[in-house]
Amino acid sequence: MFSGTLKSLKGVGDKTYEKINKLGLFTIQDCIYNYPRTYVDRSVVKPLSEFMDGEFGTVHGIVQSFNLAGRYGGQKGLFKVQIVDSSMKAEVVFFNARYLSDQFSVGQELYLYGQVKASGSKRAMFHPEFIDFHHKDRDLFLGIKPIYALTSGVSLNELIKIQRKALSFVTPEIPETLPSELLMKHQLISIDMALKNIHFPEDEAGLRLAQRRLAYEELFKLQLALFALKRKVGDVSGTAIEPMPVEDLLKALPFKLTESQTQVIEEVKKDLGATKSMNRLIQGDVGSGKTVVALVAMVMAAKQGYQSVLMAPTEILAEQHFKFVEQYASDYGVALLTGSTKDKEGIYVKIASGDVKLVIGTHALIQDKVVYDRLGLVVTDEQHRFGVRQRNALVQKGEMANVLIMSATPIPRTLSLILYGDVDISIIKERPKGRKTIMTHYIKPQKRGDMYGFIGKAVDEGQQAYFVCPLVEESETLNLNSVEQFYETVKKRYPRYEVGFLHGKMKAKDKEAVMRRFAKNEIQILVATTVIEVGIDVPNATMMVISDADRFGLAQLHQLRGRVGRGETQSYCFLLSDNLGKVAVERIQTMCQSDDGFEIADKDLALRGPGEILGIRQHGVPELKVANLSKNQDLLQLAQIDAKEIFNGYDEEALKAFLNRYIGEVLRGLTL
Numbered sequence: 152m153f154s155g156t157l158k159s160l161k162g163v164g165d166k167t168y169e170k171i172n173k174l175g176l177f178t179i180q181d182c183i184y185n186y187p188r189t190y191v192d193r194s195v196v197k198p199l200s201e202f203m204d205g206e207f208g209t210v211h212g213i214v215q216s217f218n219l220a221g222r223y224g225g226q227k228g229l230f231k232v233q234i235v236d237s238s239m240k241a242e243v244v245f246f247n248a249r250y251l252s253d254q255f256s257v258g259q260e261l262y263l264y265g266q267v268k269a270s271g272s273k274r275a276m277f278h279p280e281f282i283d284f285h286h287k288d289r290d291l292f293l294g295i296k297p298i299y300a301l302t303s304g305v306s307l308n309e310l311i312k313i314q315r316k317a318l319s320f321v322t323p324e325i326p327e328t329l330p331s332e333l334l335m336k337h338q339l340i341s342i343d344m345a346l347k348n349i350h351f352p353e354d355e356a357g358l359r360l361a362q363r364r365l366a367y368e369e370l371f372k373l374q375l376a377l378f379a380l381k382r383k384v385g386d387v388s389g390t391a392i393e394p395m396p397v398e399d400l401l402k403a404l405p406f407k408l409t410e411s412q413t414q415v416i417e418e419v420k421k422d423l424g425a426t427k428s429m430n431r432l433i434q435g436d437v438g439s440g441k442t443v444v445a446l447v448a449m450v451m452a453a454k455q456g457y458q459s460v461l462m463a464p465t466e467i468l469a470e471q472h473f474k475f476v477e478q479y480a481s482d483y484g485v486a487l488l489t490g491s492t493k494d495k496e497g498i499y500v501k502i503a504s505g506d507v508k509l510v511i512g513t514h515a516l517i518q519d520k521v522v523y524d525r526l527g528l529v530v531t532d533e534q535h536r537f538g539v540r541q542r543n544a545l546v547q548k549g550e551m552a553n554v555l556i557m558s559a560t561p562i563p564r565t566l567s568l569i570l571y572g573d574v575d576i577s578i579i580k581e582r583p584k585g586r587k588t589i590m591t592h593y594i595k596p597q598k599r600g601d602m603y604g605f606i607g608k609a610v611d612e613g614q615q616a617y618f619v620c621p622l623v624e625e626s627e628t629l630n631l632n633s634v635e636q637f638y639e640t641v642k643k644r645y646p647r648y649e650v651g652f653l654h655g656k657m658k659a660k661d662k663e664a665v666m667r668r669f670a671k672n673e674i675q676i677l678v679a680t681t682v683i684e685v686g687i688d689v690p691n692a693t694m695m696v697i698s699d700a701d702r703f704g705l706a707q708l709h710q711l712r713g714r715v716g717r718g719e720t721q722s723y724c725f726l727l728s729d730n731l732g733k734v735a736v737e738r739i740q741t742m743c744q745s746d747d748g749f750e751i752a753d754k755d756l757a758l759r760g761p762g763e764i765l766g767i768r769q770h771g772v773p774e775l776k777v778a779n780l781s782k783n784q785d786l787l788q789l790a791q792i793d794a795k796e797i798f799n800g801y802d803e804e805a806l807k808a809f810l811n812r813y814i815g816e817v818l819r820g821l822t823l
Contacts, residue, residue: 155179160316171313173302182317183325186349186365186776187297190358193264194293199274200238202267209293210267210276211284212236214259219252234261241267241274248278260284262292295352318350328813329368333793339364349777366778367786372814373775374794379810390428390527390552394420395454397447403479404443409581412440418577419448422553423528429553435579436748438586438688438717441557444579445530446476448555453483453508457527460510462517462545464532466491466659467666471688472532473511480509488512488521491660495520517545530555559713580749589695589716591724591743602725603644606694610648610675614720616694618678619711621702637698638678645676653679681707683714690718700726700742701735705755708742756780 156178157163157171176182196209212234219230230251232243243263245251265279282292299310325343333339340348340360348361401408408416415433422429435441449459461476463469466489473487484507486498492515501507505524510516529545529552545552556574594602606616618641620634634654642650651674653665662682668674670689677683681703695715700708708726716722726739741754780787801809 157182157313157317160313160320162316163313167309167313170302170304171310174300174305174310176313179317179321182314183321183346184776185299185314187299189298190352191264191296191298192355193262193280193296194354196262196293198238199236199241199267202269202274204269205266206269207264207266209262209264210234210236210241210279212241212261212263214255214257214261215240216257217252217255219249234263239272239274241276243276243279245278262289264292295355295358297350314350318346329371330813333371336793337367337789339367362777363786365776366783367790369775369778370783370787370790371793373778374790375797375810375814378794378798379814390457391426392423392452392455392457392527392553394423394451397450397454400447400450400479406584408443409440409579409584411435411579411581412444415444415577415579416447418575419444419555420451422575423448423451428551429528429555430574431554431577432556432558432574433577433579434558434749436559436582436713438713439559439579439582441559441579442472442475442532445532445555445557446479448528449476449509449530450480450483452528452553453480455527456505456508457525458502458505458508458510458523459528459530460512460516460523460526460545461530461532463511463513465663466513467663467670468532469511469513476509476511483508485509485511488515490515517548521548523548526552528553528555530557532557559710578749586716587719587721588746589712589722589724591712591726591746593700593726593728593739593743596729599727602696605723606696606725607645609694610645613672613691614694615669615672615674615689615692616676616696617683617692617711617714618676618696619683619698620678620680621699634678634680641676641678648675649673650675651677651679653677653682655680655682681711683711688717689714692717693720693722695722695724696727697724698727699730700739701728701730701732703738705738705741705751708738709746709748709751712742712746 156168157176158165158168160179163171174185176185191207193209196211199210199212202208213236215233215235217230217232230245230248232245232255234241234243261281261284263276263279263281265276268275268277280292282289286292297311297314299307299314301307301310325346327334328342329339334341339345342364345361345364348357349365352358352361419429419431422431433441433444445461449461452459461469461472463472469489470487473485477485484501486501486507486509488495488498488502488510489512492498492512495515498507499520499522502510503522503524510523515521526548531545531554610616618637620637635652638650638652651665651669653662657665665674665677666683669677669692672691692715695712697703697708697711703711712724715724724742726742728735728739731739737754741751745751745754778786797809798806
């Protein structure tokens, strides 16, 4: 009955059924979970005199007179009704509404809802909704009206009637969809009460209770699904590494650790010494010093005879990490393993024998031929570039190795709880001493000549510059002509310098070659797409130009900007755009006003919403209809704790039964 076709509802014939199919509504269950996108509260009735100009609300008035007029601003069939309430008079105007002439009478009492136009002592309403004071549906009119998404041929009132019929058809028989202990624990209302009030709330309090219940359920089931997707959750016993002092390493570093770095190292030390596997995410802006923390952890493991691996997303980044690690930890044996490594067999032998304690590389680290001696620590750089499977494949090469994830993409805490629900989170917020704020400016079209001149002077002084073009589509389809045209424009501007060209369609070895030449300053200006978003450290690059900045999200703009500002010289980021909509303006203003990655991430969440940022729909993970990640952080934390307790507290069979009962459909759709 719950999943029966909508044709079983009285009044839903073939034509109506075909129309509402366009909204994705085929069954009664579809209707039940087709929540309103917003609401109109018509319950508060106010005197006309209290309305501000343009304010929406409900008026209780008495008809004084009415008449059909000729035209009004080109509109035919103008119908005017004069009403009065306890405070003043108002004129109510309907366009193309000759059909209304028999619906009013002098002395008739009405409720009207709409926008009130106020000018001095005059009031007017244009095309309001109305109902007779004595009508049987008066109480419904004065309630909270749901507003649903519509399609052509389906009116709101028609859909509301169908939704109401669907709800009354099944409400007594809707089975509870959450465990009773969670309902009691968090004082949540039942599913049937929640569904009644999410569609047709009796009052605002009822609506809030329904939203809280349904938001919690969405977040709880999302957490269950993500834990199931990860397949590795909770207090897993693993390799305990008693942390050894590393004062010798810290003294060798040419800089002093920031307070944030010191704090995070203490958290890592505590994790390493515990009996359960470390599973920690280190978040920090580009250049905040995450790699130093990873180096300290790897040396701690090496001092106890354990091996560590650090996996980077590109060969050139892996090489950069290798040079850094080898500089300070060569005594423990350091090896680089990538697709381009020549003597792979020799390195395999050293890794298997334990002669090498620190291994840096790319996906080559997880190949079957690589056998580790005592793998105790796995570090992944830019985790969002790797799948969960790849991380786990590396972990499984050791005896439940400890895991450290480094991400230079600041994620709002709310999204961290979703993306990394099974992970402890550390944040490095400080910039290393000596790093200057990157000066960011929006350059209007008429000022771009000055910008090119400014960059030219910087390059004359030996500095380097990036010019970035966007991808046309999120699918990675490139408009190569536009990138090439930009390349030609830049080349003409700077004929005396070597200008490089980089895009995602190039072969990996060609991309690596271009980046190496740029790192060596053999290329002074690099024209590229977002392929440089995760790049290498080029301290000499001080100029970043982002063309068509309106095409980028805030987080991506911030990530691109982070390619410069790596040295002691003042760096600049210039944003170009000829198409500034409201959202683009907000993004650019945020970029010009802030260089705090976490503040920018929060703003990005507010502007784009979680779906686009998370990108999890591809895994079959349920989407959120009621829950708002910005507003429901408290519920998200409760849901995460509850999901974790269930995964940790149930044995295998009980967990399987629980998941099948409460997220069975989701589990069958998950891409594992």
